[in-house]
Amino acid sequence: MPFALVALVLIPAVAGSLRLVELAGGPLLLPANPRMTASPAPVVVHIVCAVAYAALGAFQFSAALRRRRPGWHRLAGRVLVVLGLGVAFSALWMTLFYPRQPGTGELAYVFRLAFGSGMAASIILGFAAIRRGDVGRHRAWMTRAYALALGAGTQTFTLGLGHAVLGTSDLVTDLMLGAGWAINLAVAEYVIRRHRGPRTRRRRAAAATATVGSS
Template sequence: MTTRTTTRADWLVPTSLILLTFVPAAAGAVRLTELARGAEITPANERFFAMPLPIVLHIVSVTVFCLVGAFQFAPGIRRRHRTWHRIAGRVLAPTGLVAALTGLWMSVAYPQPPGDGPLLTAFRLVFGTAMAASIVLGFVAIRQRDFHRHRAWMIRGYAIGLGAGTQVFTHLPWVFAGVAPGEFTRAMLMAAGWVINVGVAEWLIRREPTRARVSARATA
């Protein structure tokens, strides 16, 4: 009975995170299909056809980062499969960095599509830089065997990377109303997705008991 309960608990958080990833991952798959097969070029997508490599790398890397990273949030899975946890970490660090750096590159090098603006570009630069920095700091921490600091920085990086999933929900009222948000409103809705995720990440980091931090250092 205990094993079944633990197993269900282990899968609850990863499943929730995978579901949150589903809409942006599906949208990314549609974009890749358009690029592979060719599609009508519009003001919203012409930048991708002009230079497809950055968007392809971004979609693939951020999808892998979010899907594989979801399983790092299951303590039972980490305890029972430590080797898998380490291998997954070696996948997450480079894919997360590629996702963040291609996102930054596209923010400054691609022409702005209709509906975007300088404020949204600024938000993308801030959060993209924060994501890249979090992953680098997480890598440095694990090299120093500071497991708590490693966990904290990787959670922050993952939260930012998963921003597109939460942004689906921040846009839902406008979708249901059938109204396209203006430039300023869209920027704030996008920022809200990142801020919500970072807020949840900080709550998760700070609720970890001090004893668990000490134990993690001693046993990992």
């Protein structure tokens, strides 16, 4: 699973790295984006945090690694909280204070605010849950946060498919951006419920056994 997750974000990670090269004074390797060159700091924070969060966060989903290296899992988790909040808050900053991205409309603006806020809230709730010792809720909220962070990877496919089938327009672009985040959240909820199911059945079985034993 970790390598599949890293592969999903590979295309936006490469594009982000090329943008960093440009902002550092290197050659123009991507279409010019005056919004970013005019105020590069939030872009740099967003790209660096997003690539590190996606790569490091993928290995948090390895059950074998969690069992063998619990200390590493906890340390990486603390780093990921900082990186994830950097991703979410820099995205919100760019949405609120950058000029509107050409080719997108009001719906994309709302999606970015909603899903960026949702990612930040999920990280905070996940961190609060593990501080209480609630591992189940911690995993659920961190899974949702990671799914939202990987939206750019899924959007590579939804945008390509949407433009090929429905044509290019602001509305199509907005809907395909939203679809990328929605698909990732749907998969996250499936994974959360799938892992929650066996634990729920075990708790019910233990409760039934205790009831029979006490009767």
